[in-house]
């Protein structure tokens with residue numbers, strides 16, 4: 392590569408996946424120039440604490456800093472924070488940007504990493520309704536904390552997914568009245584299964600959360616104070632009204648792909664890419680926005696999990712370098728996914744993907760310490776759920792990665 | 806390189822041990838032991854990777 396000028400790499404999305412892509416490019420010893428574009432103004436931070444310790448007020452903002460960019464200088468990138476990528480032109484190989492400080496700009500690249508993540512889904516038709524919150528950014532978490540400090544409970548959490556569950560647990564642990572509303576008959580059925588979801592629901596009930604399942608949200612009761620309005624309650628599909636002064640909506644996330652409209656990249660539940668995370672020549676994707684062909688599962692997947700952001704960010708950086716240098720691609724990116732969620736004293740961890748049947752291989756669900764093995768339609772191991780057994784999840788993940796049999800996994804996790 | 810673990814953050818999930826068993830060990834008592842506080846050059850990549858992948862960001866590496 393010595394006779395070529397250093398490649399210009401642009402990374403869009405200055406968060407978990409983007410920062411890890413930059414770090415991997417530097418660690419590979421590349422002399423590429425890296426421009427890191429992010430629309431948030433804060434230095435990159437870690438999101439998991441936003442619904443946990445940071446929301447609880449136990450951690451201050453310093454503790455959120457992402458490791459690779461704790462010392463922003465050391466990453467060796469041209470930081471463009473507070474800058475929106477608004478368009479991509481693959482013919483001229485430029486990213487169009489817009490920022491408050493510098494106005495409109497065009498940045499040329501040889502290689503591009505797309506790591507624009509996802510944003511919180513909002514309830515349709517609720518624009519302009521006050522006291523409605525989501526938790527995706529530090530600013531969201533700050534706003535929610537301030538609202539609860541200001542107005543107190545009761546707090547209604549709409550959606551009993553992982554983030555909703557964590558927010559409910561955080562506020563309930565601080566003594567607030569919390570009601571959690573879920574349209575499905577059990578929480579977490581999209582990711583786990585109804586039985587596991589009900590265990591989590593019961594854990595919340597035991598703490599005194601009012602958990603309403605199988606009921607949707609019809610609308611909001613609003614107090615009109617003339618110059619300002621406040622929420623008083625949430626109207627449910629069954630006609631009941633639950634009192635609420637603050638409402639948190641946790642109904643999933645939408646990948647941030649709007650800026651790529653008309654670019655020619657295939658946009659379908661994120662940015663589509665091959666099994667090596669390549670979306671087009673010289674263009675790679677990573678993190679929550681990536682919908683790539685997962686070689687292990689033989690289908691495309693989009694994974695909204697922290698570990699994947701770190702892993703795929705690093706992989707995408709190396710993949711891009713190989714592409715720019717005309718070298719063969721690394722092995723396809725096919726890890727067993729893995730995530731955790733902390734609610735009260737429960738550490739919930741899940742490796743792999745859910746399946747139609749499962750068995751308890753360790754401990755006892757009734758005691759809140761156990762590991763369960765999920766089997767796919769063919770009866771092969773596909774997932775391991777561990778509650779308050781953090782090591783079992785990682786062992787389970789290793790075993791799934793190695794393609795271990797049901798018997799072997801029963802033994803390892805016993 | 807010096808490995809420092811914040812044991813208030815560590816939850817003993819053994820992610821680090823999976824990546825760098827020469828340096829990190831979670832024993833049957835469910836505590837993490839740092840076997841090698843000053844790992845040699847050859848282990849630096851693995852240890853960095855372990856620090857990156859620790860979900861609790863409990864591992865700090867000092868120069």
Ligand SMILES: Cc1cc2nc3c(=O)[nH]c(=O)nc-3n(C[C@H](O)[C@H](O)[C@H](O)COP(=O)(O)OP(=O)(O)OC[C@H]3O[C@@H](n4cnc5c(N)ncnc54)[C@H](O)[C@@H]3O)c2cc1C
Nearest residue numbers: 404406407408430438439476507508509678679696697730
């Ligand atoms: C509250 C919360 C709690 C979580 N807890 C856990 C947990 O306990 N366990 C777990 O495994 N996972 C958890 N996650 C998931 C994990 O944080 C995500 O998977 C991870 O943040 C994904 O990283 P990313 O870099 O792909 O995307 P993001 O973190 O979403 O970053 C994308 C960045 O790109 C920016 N951006 C978007 N569009 C543009 C544009 N056009 N121009 C410039 N910049 C743009 C965004 O503002 C953002 O800064 C949690 C997430 C949240 C929100």
Ligand code: SF4
Nearest residue numbers: 815816818819821859
């Ligand atoms: S990966 Fe982190 S949390 Fe897990 S055992 Fe190691 S130091 Fe502790």
